[in-house]
Amino acid sequence: MDKTTVGRLSNKYGDDGWPGKTSPYPWPIVVLNQFIREPSYYIVGFVWKLRGCCRSKKSKPPVLTNEPKQISSSSKTVLFIRHGQGDHNASLPGWNLVDPPLNATGLGQARDLHERLGGTGGPLKDVEVVLVSPLTRAFQTAQGAFGHGPAFQNREPTLKPKWVVCPLLRERMGAPCDEGRPKAQLAMTMPEMKEMEGFDTMKPDVWWTPHFEFGLYDRIAELEEQILSRPESTIAVVGHGGLFTRILGYHLHNCGHQWTSWDAD
Secondary structure, three states, X not given: OOHHHHHHHHHHHOOOOOOOOEOOOOHHHHHHXXXXXXXHHHHHHHHHHHHHOOOOOOOOOOEEEOOOOOOOOOOEEEEEEEOOOEHHHHOHHHHHEOOOOEOHHHXXXXXXXXXXXXXXXXXXXXXXXXXXXXXXXXXXXXXXXXOOEHHHOOEOOOOOOEEEXXXXXXXXXXXXXXXXXXXHHHHHHOHHHHHOEOOOOOOOOOOOOOOOOOOHHHHHHHHHHHHHHOOOOEEEEEEOHHHHHHHHOOOOOOOOEEEEEEOOO
16 A cells, blocks of 8 residues: 555544544535435435336335244245444534444443343354444444453354355445445454454455435345355344345334344245
8 A cells, every 4th residue: 555545544544543524514414415315315316226126027016024943945034133323323523434343332232232142142143244334333243242342342153154244234325424444444443354254355455435315225125135145044233223124014113123034045
């Protein structure tokens, strides 16, 4: 990485890799922009569904369940987890933060989630693979849900499913808080991510969508295909409220979870 790039990243994220600055735009402008973008995404979704009437292959939504359950021999058990609270969830000015981590409340929510899911002796022990968004709040939540990471003073994990970094799980672009950080910065602050499947194939700098995402629903379809084509039968996916709303049909609260049974056929 050349000196110019290092200087640019240091200026934006700080020498230690964490966000050093907020967006250059005043936060009321950021909030207004988000309020314009969100209904626009629903229009894009409506158009995408109209186009879907002409598709020969139509995907099935996951079936919501109260517990891990396979409704057919070909279905997968998929656990959806939304990230815990960051400062961007606590106040509108927080929307101006770039890739905010969990705050103290969010770390507590991640610990509570681990207990709600039965801890190390509950159904989490049957999860074979964790697919996680590279955004910091999602990664920290995934660690906390499985009983380690900053929510648990960085203790060593007891549960050891396979981990996959999945940029398809990123949040739909709404505000600076939905921006990611380059791979070098992620590796600096979350070194565990470097060893995970999917990290090497991420784009080095901008792996997120830096503008309004016209292809959001195409990305969701690609994500669904990736989940359902995996060899594992019990999968956890950790990501974001705006994205999961468009899959589950309702909005998960911070550190909310939903068990589903998902069949590709």
